[in-house]
Amino acid sequence: MSSSVHPKAYEKQLQLQTITHNKNTFWAVCEDWIEDNRDRWSEDYCGQAIRFLTRYVKDSPLGKMPVRDIKVAHVYDLLQSIAKRKVIARNERKAEGTPHIATRLRQHLDAIFRRAIISGRVDANPVAALKPSDVVTLPPPRHNRALEANELKHVLAAFSVTGTELIRLVMRLLFLTSVRTVESRGATWGEIDLESAIWVIPGERMKMERPHVVPLSPQTIEILEKIREITRPKGADDYLFPNVRDKSRPMAATTINAALVGAGFNHERLFRAHGARGTFSTWAHEQGFAPLAIERQLAHVEKNRVSRAYNKAEFFPERQKMMQDWGHYLESLSD
Template sequence: MPKKAKELSALSVSKLKENGRHAVGGVDGLHLRIVNGSRAWILRVAVGQRFDDNGKQQVHRRDIGLGPYPEVSLAEARAKALEIKKQIRNGIDPIKQKKEKLESLRIQNHRKKSFRECAKIVIANKSRELKNEKHIAQWSSTLETYIYPTLGDRIIGSITKIDIATALESIWIEKNETAKRIRGRLETIFDYAKAMEYFVGDNPAAWKGNLEPILGNLKQESRPHPSLPYVQVASFIHDLQQRNGISPKALEFAILTACRSGEVFGALWKEIDFKNKIWIIPKERMKADKEHRVPLSEAAIRLLEQLYQETHPQPDDFIFPAPRGGMLSDMSLTALIKRMHDKKLKEDGIGYIDPKQNRVITTHGFRSTFRDWSADKTDYPREVCEHVLAHKLPDEVEAAYLRGAYLEKRKGLMADWAEFCSAHVN
């Protein structure tokens, strides 16, 4: 039977100075280890006793650290040692248990990612996938407006489908299209969180059998973007030209070219062929994923030349940059149209509205204005008008033909449109 160590007092322990292990008694295996002035409590225990092939008992001895001395007093060290001995008698491996606790803690810390942190990573990844910078900006802006205020700082692993339904229900009816897009974005973010093991379980933003029974489907009536009657377009552009700043020029250019606002916002100077009076939009920025050549009228060229002389830009610069750098946003043109509408409303009591919908006109609505004018006031073939709008034609052979053979016809159409837009305003 092993010899029991003498039980030292706290004063005796404080006087130990020599390097090595010093048994302090009170609990078998409890030592104070001293190494060059550094002192710590060590408990040597026998864990996992077993017999070898010859029937001889094998004892696996391990050292368990109990903390530094004197931060951990002699009494505390003995109490810890007794507790560990008790665990071992009950079949618990304290070292294994400690490792498991540390691993559990590591996993918990790993999962302490907020929704906002995960969303930002997904948006960064999406910025490499999406070709339209406007769509990338919409990811950030919609989450910032509708999700971050309630869920942004929540640990993503703690968010439930009820939390998501609560965040969406306030806009589910009034802004259903926006709400549906946000739900899809949330599902993508939670897919990322599941893949990274920040979230465990079914995706709480999934629709079928998850959010669908809570939020329900709405019957959607498709409404076109509010547009200005073409008989008023010349008056609108005259009003627009009285305003200073980059937004009025961007909106005028969008009207003259009948292009989408995102295509105008992303336009670079290197895309303009001044010699041939063509704007070449690369396929990466087109909705149809095909290069689009836009014939530029004399009015559009004059607008660009004026901007060029004022700014002396580099080829990779935006033609219509935001005042603080980067791209313009739809909000800048929406705010511009709203100001113009409010001013005109005071003058004539009507403002700039779509009379069929009784709604304030939009930037995108001017594409409808152009299409109505081209159908009512010109004899250009439907296919030529559709190609100006970069609509995907049903026949690929026909579409390929139009890209080349009808370019001259489109030049004539855009020149006539610009002339109509600049007609004398009484």
């Protein structure tokens, strides 16, 4: 302290510096982000964000750093330490390891830094330079094969940070409904009955040229409501997933698989959207559902003459339970 500075003035200066520092630590920015979004989030999502950030950021060196001083390497080290952690906390008991937590936390950190840019606290987002595959070793699923539970967990986690929100929702819908990609892309709002919780796909849009009724689980209905909020359809003929350049056309055929490639599912980690159907089929058989009910849910029709008299409502009660159980299972893997 300079001899020309009064002790009380110096003390006040130090207090102001401390207050300014605390307001601009990374944890303070995290708290502001939570408060900004608390009313928009679901209770589950809000609880998860608070839990993850409190556990891994608040008391970490990163949480105490000025937000402007945080570099890509700091974020990478934090996420790597989580992804490689072997000990699982009590409320993570469903997890088979912790890579999915690192992936989800990366999503939170990315949003927090974007907010910090808007508020003028930082000029760049260090998380943007890190893909999920940079911090998490993804399993090597092969084209269209059924995924094991731990592989499915990684794929679902990757969905949460891949592409636009609409892309993420269409990929979730594919898994939740087990429909073909082309059936999902071409869906219109006139086919969806949220009140009755069914999706009626007309025969002309089906591979076997027969109408197909898809029971909608609560998780699927939630996804559809989010889609409607984003696309704001005006009529029954509007697509659930319109083309970004021309809303009179559906989403491009390559969009979904391109998003998967962007998430790191290419080359030795190859996985394509159609693999969701095989994953569902394997799970349903393991749960003991009737094979014919599973085949009906996948819109498979036997070629012999008797079976071709297809009743679209056949096995419907069992298929309703099947899809509800499947929705709960996928939800548990996303916790």
